[in-house]
Amino acid sequence: MKGILTTLNGAAIAATVASWLFSSIFSIARADEGMWLPVLVQERIGDMQEKGFRLDAEDIYSINRASLKDAVVLFGRGCTGELISGEGLLLTNHHCGYSQIQKHSSVEHDYLRDGFWAMSRSEELPNEGLTVSFLDRMEDVTDAVLAGYSEGMGETQRDSIVKANSRILIDKAVSQGKGMEADVEALYYGNQYFLFVYRVFRDIRLVGAPPSSIGKFGGDTDNWMWPRHTGDFSIFRIYAGKDNNPADYSEDNVPYTPKKYFSISLGGVNEGDFTFVYGYPGRTQEYIMSEGVRYISEISDPHKIALRSLRLDIQDRYMSRSQAVRIQYSSKNAGVANSWKKWQGEMRGIRKMGTVEKKQEYEKRFAGWADGTRYAGIVQKLDSLYRLLEPYSYAADYYNETARTVELSRFATAYTGLRNKAILTSSEDRADSIRAEMAGLAETFYKDYYLPIDRESFIAVMDMFDRNVPAGFKPEYFVRSMDKYGSAAVWADSLFGNSVFADSTALAGAIAAASAEGPDTDITVLADDPAAEFGRAFEEWYMEGILPVRRRLSREITLLYRDYMKGQMEFEPEKDFYPDANLTLRVAYGSVQGYSPADGTYYLSSSTLEGIMQKDNPEIFDYDVPERLREIYRTKDYGRWAITGADGKKTVPVCFIATNHTSGGNSGSPVINADGNLIGINFDRVWEGTMSDIVFDPDLCRNIALDIRYVLFIIDKVAGASHLLDEMSFSE
Numbered sequence: 001m002k003g004i005l006t007t008l009n010g011a012a013i014a015a016t017v018a019s020w021l022f023s024s025i026f027s028i029a030r031a032d033e034g035m036w037l038p039v040l041v042q043e044r045i046g047d048m049q050e051k052g053f054r055l056d057a058e059d060i061y062s063i064n065r066a067s068l069k070d071a072v073v074l075f076g077r078g079c080t081g082e083l084i085s086g087e088g089l090l091l092t093n094h095h096c097g098y099s100q101i102q103k104h105s106s107v108e109h110d111y112l113r114d115g116f117w118a119m120s121r122s123e124e125l126p127n128e129g130l131t132v133s134f135l136d137r138m139e140d141v142t143d144a145v146l147a148g149y150s151e152g153m154g155e156t157q158r159d160s161i162v163k164a165n166s167r168i169l170i171d172k173a174v175s176q177g178k179g180m181e182a183d184v185e186a187l188y189y190g191n192q193y194f195l196f197v198y199r200v201f202r203d204i205r206l207v208g209a210p211p212s213s214i215g216k217f218g219g220d221t222d223n224w225m226w227p228r229h230t231g232d233f234s235i236f237r238i239y240a241g242k243d244n245n246p247a248d249y250s251e252d253n254v255p256y257t258p259k260k261y262f263s264i265s266l267g268g269v270n271e272g273d274f275t276f277v278y279g280y281p282g283r284t285q286e287y288i289m290s291e292g293v294r295y296i297s298e299i300s301d302p303h304k305i306a307l308r309s310l311r312l313d314i315q316d317r318y319m320s321r322s323q324a325v326r327i328q329y330s331s332k333n334a335g336v337a338n339s340w341k342k343w344q345g346e347m348r349g350i351r352k353m354g355t356v357e358k359k360q361e362y363e364k365r366f367a368g369w370a371d372g373t374r375y376a377g378i379v380q381k382l383d384s385l386y387r388l389l390e391p392y393s394y395a396a397d398y399y400n401e402t403a404r405t406v407e408l409s410r411f412a413t414a415y416t417g418l419r420n421k422a423i424l425t426s427s428e429d430r431a432d433s434i435r436a437e438m439a440g441l442a443e444t445f446y447k448d449y450y451l452p453i454d455r456e457s458f459i460a461v462m463d464m465f466d467r468n469v470p471a472g473f474k475p476e477y478f479v480r481s482m483d484k485y486g487s488a489a490v491w492a493d494s495l496f497g498n499s500v501f502a503d504s505t506a507l508a509g510a511i512a513a514a515s516a517e518g519p520d521t522d523i524t525v526l527a528d529d530p531a532a533e534f535g536r537a538f539e540e541w542y543m544e545g546i547l548p549v550r551r552r553l554s555r556e557i558t559l560l561y562r563d564y565m566k567g568q569m570e571f572e573p574e575k576d577f578y579p580d581a582n583l584t585l586r587v588a589y590g591s592v593q594g595y596s597p598a599d600g601t602y603y604l605s606s607s608t609l610e611g612i613m614q615k616d617n618p619e620i621f622d623y624d625v626p627e628r629l630r631e632i633y634r635t636k637d638y639g640r641w642a643i644t645g646a647d648g649k650k651t652v653p654v655c656f657i658a659t660n661h662t663s664g665g666n667s668g669s670p671v672i673n674a675d676g677n678l679i680g681i682n683f684d685r686v687w688e689g690t691m692s693d694i695v696f697d698p699d700l701c702r703n704i705a706l707d708i709r710y711v712l713f714i715i716d717k718v719a720g721a722s723h724l725l726d727e728m729s730f731s732e
């Protein structure tokens with residue numbers, strides 16, 4: 001890592017050489033591991049080209065000319081998307097557009113169930129609040145951010161210097177154009193700082209989505225697993241003002257003309273092919289110490305999984321009984337289920353790899369090397385801080401997975417907060433806009449609220465809170481309520497039975513009655529509501545009893561990590577380090593490759609329509625193939641999308657896997673071939689490799705992509721929206 005390494009002293013060099021012999025055995029990042037910063041891609045381009053890439057670094061990232069980076073966007077706040085036409089057409093995953101598709105759906109227009117296709121521009125659906133961000137540039141600003149800081153100053157002083165300097169850089173960057181946003185991000189725990197400047201578009205319309213029986217085929221049964229057959233894509237269009245700049249939604253806006261968009265490869269994908277994923281991975285922790293990993297795999301993951309299992313069982317039971325409830329809870333359920341399943345894979349992967357033990361051993365060697373250097377004692381200090389932190393992390397995990405999942409209380413808290421603001425403000429305009437926000441909040445909440453699910457979930461998670469959170473860590477309010485009611489079930493009857501938030505008419509009535517007596521009564525009535533009280537009491541407990549300690553200890557840990565990180569780089573100077581993911585644009589490259597998940601089993605690297613039909617079962621919701629697709633299969637009407645399958649017969653490609661190092665946030669990322677053309681859309685990882693946010697195993701970690709030819713086949717043959725293909729450009 002240039003710029004970070006300081007000179008080693010003699011003793012350290014001797015220790016390095018000695019430990020190198022041991023450490024090199026497993027510490028050298030295997031080629032496919034890594035999420036690299038595009039601006040530094042020239043450091044990797046030799047390796048990429050050796051592995052088959054035919055373009056150069058400037059084609060990937062350039063500030064002087066249009067490059068692939070200009071066709072890759074941050075979609076919303078946690079997915080990636082890519083431009084595929086000169087008229088702002090954008091591809092992402094079905095699960096990334098899911099909440100938008102859900103919001104436009106009702107029992108009459110069930111776009112989740114039936115799909116949605118705008119047959120003309122005027123039918124494209126606007127999505128309030130949805131944004132798409134283009135990275136304008138990224139810059140190493142370490143020197144500017146640390147200007148005025150010198151070693152020996154306290155951390156508080158360092159913090160305020162970093163903050164003030166970052167502010168100046170950000171303000172300058174955003175003043176340079178319409179819709180600009182900027183962030184300064186710490187990399188390597190604050191050993192380096194980068195400025196990221198974005199241009200953010202705000203008028204993003206839904207163009208098309210397949211039915212869930214394609215876009216979410218396999219559902220949560222197949223989620224995080226291979227072999228996979230999910231047509232996980234949706235299509236949006238970016239609109240801009242007449243000057244091609246970001247603008248709020250308006251009928252007068254026009255499709256955005258991008259600097260660059262992907263050409264789509266029709267050439268297909270083969271085992272061994274070079275692949276490159278360009279996108280926004282959210283969060284990884286590859287360099288944390290054994291204690292941090294142990295907490296995740298032995299404590300946090302198992303408890304969170306158990307809590308979510310309870311809620312998922314309840315949701316599934318009600319959703320299977322009613323289509324209306326299924327629509328209401330589909331998006332919420334998917335979110336709960338997704339991490340639930342990932343944590344299971346992650347926990348097993350960490351255990352299987354023996355990561356805790358391996359890290360402990362590494363830490364021993366590191367400590368030996370560090371002896372007598374400025375890094376001496378770091379590992380022990382981190383270790384004891386982790387032990388102090390553990391009960392607080394545990395309480396926080398419990399808070400997040402229990403009290404904070406009670407929908408009624410979340411709504412009551414948010415609503416009451418707004419109501420107070422509206423009453424306290426002296427500006428009539430401001431009060432009006434807050435009231436509009438409240439109305440919107442209530443409308444969204446009631447549209448998707450089903451009380452029996454919430455009440456049963458409350459009972460289940462509160463029971464577990466009672467059993468598993470140690471006495472000294474429970475909120476007093478909680479202890480009092482359990483004493484008073486005797487059980488979570490009786491408490492739930494009272495809370496859900498007496499809250500005016502439980503029903504929109506009751507809420508409106510209560511507000512009207514209280515307002516008649518004056519605004520003070522109004523606030524009291526809402527604040528005294530049991531659902532609001534529940535939210536407030538837990539929040540106070542968390543904010544006063546848990547968070548401050550957690551913050552203080554985490555801060556100390558992060559600080560030590562800054563040194564530990566730097567120490568690791570000196571300890572292993574031959575290793576290529578990449579910064580942990582932090583939802584900034586990254587390059588991950590590798591190749592299309594199958595894997596062996598277990599002894600005696602080998603998974604091929606691609607799947608086809610045959611697999612969809614093998615799974616077809618009208619009795620199983622997740623595997624109910626849509627009739628149109630069955631018909632196409634029967635008549636083999638594949639048109640230009642046919643390929644020859646392993647058995648020599650005609651079929652259609654569906655998904656493939658590769659060795660790219662990806663994470664949550666990489667959903668929707670373009671999967672690119674050696675010539676820079678689009679071959680797929682990233683959407684998942686394999687179950688056996690989900691520990692890659694913490695530790696990457698080149699034998700087991702695979703990303704899962706949708707073959708772009710399946711996307712085109714669905715648009716063309718199933719949706720009958722081939723007019724969209726006319727906008728795209730293709731290459732062999």
Ligand code: ARG
Pocket residue numbers: 095219220223224333334335337338664667683684685
């Ligand atoms: N596992 C993928 C990801 O992390 C896909 C999630 C889609 N959601 C679902 N519950 N099936 O985002």
Ligand code: GLU
Pocket residue numbers: 078079662663664665666667683684685
């Ligand atoms: N499905 C994930 C997402 O939404 C990407 C898969 C992953 O975590 O690797 O970002």
